[in-house]
Amino acid sequence: MALRKIPIRRAGNRDNLFMGGDRELVMFSGLLAFALVFSAQELRATVVGLLLWFGALYALRIMAKADPRMRHVYLRHRRYKPYYPARSTPFRDNPASQGKQYQ
Structure with missing residues (x-):
């Protein structure tokens, strides 16, 4: 009797990626950029937030x-x-005092 082979599908073993990166890190960096842009409400903050995001x-x-x-x-x-x-x-030669500490 031959062993039964069960194929492991790729869809069940894929890593949890979002937009090509780690899901949690991508969403957290997006949250930081969003918070920077909308808390400062300045053009410079918008540019920095977009640069941070991308x-x-x-x-x-x-x-x-x-x-x-x-x-x-x-x-x-x-x-x-x-x-x-x-x-x-x-290959190290331990002194006698070294061996006594393990007894």
Whole structure:
């Protein structure tokens, strides 16, 4: 009896992208640009808000093209311990006092 093969469809495994970038980051950058434009209500703020929006969208599209889950990788990296002490190699000769601390 042969093993049954079940195809995994692409539609069920796609990353959650919006406008080519990570969904949450794209919408948050749009919210920031929108808040800047409508809170200041000036021509300079409008220009800066539009530059912020299109610049962020461009950067997020590049980031998603390189790795669609890069935001999750970065957040996991930030949760790691800030300092990991050096580990010895199998070829190191430890002194006797070093071995006593593990007994």
